[in-house]
Amino acid sequence: MSVQAPSIEPNPLREGLRLERTPPPCALVIFGASGDLTKRKLVPALYALFSGGLLAPGFTVVGAARTEMSDDEFRAHMRHGVGEFGRIPLNDEMWRAFAAGLRYAPVDFDAEDGFEQLKQVLQEVDHERGTAGNRVFYLSIPPSAIGTVARRLGEEGMSQVPDSPGGFVRLIVEKPFGRDLASARQLSQDLHHSFSEDQIYRIDHYLGKETVQNLLVFRFANGIFEPLWNRQYIDHVQITVAESIGVENRGEYYEESGALRDIVQNHIMQLVALVGMEAPANFEAETVRDEKVKLLRAVRPILEEDVLTQTVRGQYGPGWIEGEPVVGYREEPHVNPQSLRETFVAIRLDIDNWRWAGTPFYVRTGKRLPKRATEIAIQFREVPHSPFRGHVTTAAEQRYGSIDPNLLVLRIQPDEGITLRFGAKVPGQLLKIRSVSMDFLYGSAFLTESPEAYERLLLDCMLGDATLFARVDEVDEAWRFCTAILDGWRERPPARDSLPNYEAGTWGPEDAHKMLAREGRAWRRL
Amino acid sequence: MSTALPRAPLMIRGDHVSSLHAVSAELARLHQELLRSEHDEVRPVRTAVLTLVCVCLDTAAADETDEVVRQLAGNHPARVILVVADRNAKPDGIAADLALECSAIGGADQICAESVRLVVHGTPALHLTSVVGPLLLPDVPVVLWLTGAPPLDQALHGEAIEVCERIVIDSDAYADPLAALREIDNAQRMHGFIPVGDLAWARLLPWRELVAASFDGRNMAPFLHGVRHVEVESCGTRPSAEAWLLAGWLASRLAWAHDAPPRISVTTRNQPGVAAGGLLSVRMHCGLDSGTADVSVQRHGDTTVTRITTSDGLDAGGMMTTLAPALHALVGRELQEAGADVIYADAVGRATMLAGGSALR
Numbered sequence: 001m002s003v004q005a006p007s008i009e010p011n012p013l014r015e016g017l018r019l020e021r022t023p024p025p026c027a028l029v030i031f032g033a034s035g036d037l038t039k040r041k042l043v044p045a046l047y048a049l050f051s052g053g054l055l056a057p058g059f060t061v062v063g064a065a066r067t068e069m070s071d072d073e074f075r076a077h078m079r080h081g082v083g084e085f086g087r088i089p090l091n092d093e094m095w096r097a098f099a100a101g102l103r104y105a106p107v108d109f110d111a112e113d114g115f116e117q118l119k120q121v122l123q124e125v126d127h128e129r130g131t132a133g134n135r136v137f138y139l140s141i142p143p144s145a146i147g148t149v150a151r152r153l154g155e156e157g158m159s160q161v162p163d164s165p166g167g168f169v170r171l172i173v174e175k176p177f178g179r180d181l182a183s184a185r186q187l188s189q190d191l192h193h194s195f196s197e198d199q200i201y202r203i204d205h206y207l208g209k210e211t212v213q214n215l216l217v218f219r220f221a222n223g224i225f226e227p228l229w230n231r232q233y234i235d236h237v238q239i240t241v242a243e244s245i246g247v248e249n250r251g252e253y254y255e256e257s258g259a260l261r262d263i264v265q266n267h268i269m270q271l272v273a274l275v276g277m278e279a280p281a282n283f284e285a286e287t288v289r290d291e292k293v294k295l296l297r298a299v300r301p302i303l304e305e306d307v308l309t310q311t312v313r314g315q316y317g318p319g320w321i322e323g324e325p326v327v328g329y330r331e332e333p334h335v336n337p338q339s340l341r342e343t344f345v346a347i348r349l350d351i352d353n354w355r356w357a358g359t360p361f362y363v364r365t366g367k368r369l370p371k372r373a374t375e376i377a378i379q380f381r382e383v384p385h386s387p388f389r390g391h392v393t394t395a396a397e398q399r400y401g402s403i404d405p406n407l408l409v410l411r412i413q414p415d416e417g418i419t420l421r422f423g424a425k426v427p428g429q430l431l432k433i434r435s436v437s438m439d440f441l442y443g444s445a446f447l448t449e450s451p452e453a454y455e456r457l458l459l460d461c462m463l464g465d466a467t468l469f470a471r472v473d474e475v476d477e478a479w480r481f482c483t484a485i486l487d488g489w490r491e492r493p494p495a496r497d498s499l500p501n502y503e504a505g506t507w508g509p510e511d512a513h514k515m516l517a518r519e520g521r522a523w524r525r526l
Numbered sequence: 527m528s529t530a531l532p533r534a535p536l537m538i539r540g541d542h543v544s545s546l547h548a549v550s551a552e553l554a555r556l557h558q559e560l561l562r563s564e565h566d567e568v569r570p571v572r573t574a575v576l577t578l579v580c581v582c583l584d585t586a587a588a589d590e591t592d593e594v595v596r597q598l599a600g601n602h603p604a605r606v607i608l609v610v611a612d613r614n615a616k617p618d619g620i621a622a623d624l625a626l627e628c629s630a631i632g633g634a635d636q637i638c639a640e641s642v643r644l645v646v647h648g649t650p651a652l653h654l655t656s657v658v659g660p661l662l663l664p665d666v667p668v669v670l671w672l673t674g675a676p677p678l679d680q681a682l683h684g685e686a687i688e689v690c691e692r693i694v695i696d697s698d699a700y701a702d703p704l705a706a707l708r709e710i711d712n713a714q715r716m717h718g719f720i721p722v723g724d725l726a727w728a729r730l731l732p733w734r735e736l737v738a739a740s741f742d743g744r745n746m747a748p749f750l751h752g753v754r755h756v757e758v759e760s761c762g763t764r765p766s767a768e769a770w771l772l773a774g775w776l777a778s779r780l781a782w783a784h785d786a787p788p789r790i791s792v793t794t795r796n797q798p799g800v801a802a803g804g805l806l807s808v809r810m811h812c813g814l815d816s817g818t819a820d821v822s823v824q825r826h827g828d829t830t831v832t833r834i835t836t837s838d839g840l841d842a843g844g845m846m847t848t849l850a851p852a853l854h855a856l857v858g859r860e861l862q863e864a865g866a867d868v869i870y871a872d873a874v875g876r877a878t879m880l881a882g883g884s885a886l887r
Contacts, residue, residue: 016869
């Protein structure tokens, strides 16, 4: 186990600038550098940071993968990626300066001397570019290889923090963090073999989104919402992560994972934690994550016998999306034509704590839903007694016998914003009440371009700020909840001909609607 | 994001009015007109996150400012009050032209905000706060933008500094930038920190970031204690506010002794394609017992290049683009700031001190 080295004294010239400090020069080693993520996301994000002057001179990227490639070939490959996928347009001079800090080293994870070339390159980089042994290892490799590479890094002595002020070695791992509780724990063990927990940064790009971060600001920087944020005033919470795309070319991966592992275990459980958690005492990484874990621990596991009433599995059949016909899941490439894999899941989730007891959270996610949208809807309780009963002539009254309850919607994507729905009198002689929406469009108050999630997260990691990364116990708790569902599902598999049970381009299977209807509620129409 | 084609922004012009009270009534009428008008598929959203007061020297300047403000409207919906003030014009009087301008933000949504152009002649021009005061939106910040090089006295003293969240000026727009900096410094000494947003300072931001970044990390950090010589070069025939501010910034941040700062040269040179006053280079030579380091940040077209070399073999570089962001982008950045920038205040103070009685011109 290693301990973080003491930090260097702050740079007085940095006062008042965008960052109190830039990360000290370091080498970011990307394992799996020949893969798609490196070209599409990572290097474009680093280029944007570099162009914005947010990286110290001397910052270096070292690509590492099995493929043999020269530095120049790697640079050409990355230049292409930045040109095609980057947020910042390519500029020749800028690229030349950035590319001077791009290196490549072939590695062989299995061979005994498979890391030798990488070590050699890192030594050169330390000398030529002043990176002083500071490292970030980014594991963009198949889940099965993560444990091995992390172990190898330890055995090669590469996880050792340099003995200098402010020196660091950090490890970034991508989801999935295992495929159930047991494998997630095994993975953590493998990582902890070589790295201490404070060196490990588990990346969930959702947490890098501005609007997700804004959730905490909205809740804890405003005095008027928090007193209402509990079982006494909130009837229920709905969280929707809807995608209109299908599984695209990821059929093989999706057959193994499904919607629960792909979206619920990480993104949705993170949103549940952020909506439900208590106010942290400060915005330090450990304080915020402590509160999130406390909330996740309070999520009631779903018992095997309840799995069919509290969860709904769905799989899309053929249908229409945005005026185009699309195939069903079983017809997608690399998908078993008899597959039982879920592409939709809806869950009723209870939180057993003082704040939320009796207020259910309904979460749903699915592929091939009518549109792409992520939002959190807080449905408040009805007024205890309406003096307007009988005077109100709205559709809602006809349906429920009262006006619509207040609703607060936090839209994460697209069109980030906040909507509050309340009743207002329709002008005129008669007393008529209608629901109106007060809309805050995030974009209309701040139209400045937001950084990409990866830019924020990579920079945070280099700066040693782990607030927006998942800690081992968060991952554990989320898996504890999801594994109980997976176990229940295994015992009660769906009949082969019960799937597909929703048409592409609709809001999921009928059962998902029934699950709420049974309790006198309904999903919001998005 | 919506794929709908952007629609042409709406604009509703109001009547020309010749008194201040008529302005509010006319604005309310314009909003009614907007709501009643049948603009198919357009959803106007009335929004204003601030009141932006722009003081212009003449009508031509007001037209130019209007253009810039229009580019800002989508990002910073504001009630815009353009004031054309002429102290010497006769007879005394105030007249106003109003409009409701909307900018498309995608889909059917349009953000609509009011714009008021006031022409103020004669004595009222000496009391602009009282002219503009009744038109300020309640509860949202007020930003005052002095375009061109109008006299600073009204803005830097009196009520304006109480009311305004930000006072945007450009010290390099003045014929004698150093005199403008001195005036700001004097006002600060008199009233405490003033929320000045100096565009010359804003243009320095990328330079400051690159200079600061050059001293990050354990190799370079110690050299901040050993700065021996600083050379700042700006474009034109006399040192600009930008150049002095950069020197002042270094002096204040690094707490250089007043009586014995490192050697500082502020020089000038002409370079085609660079606006007068723009920085061309910053060079710093540092020496410690353990070795020496040279940091240079230089302009190449519209990028800057950093180079760091040390006597023990380090040679690293970096770069940054957009040295000359458009005026609306610079002003837009100021609109997001609030309150006094103490780093700027310190830099101005030290800059005027460094320039001292210097005959550098």
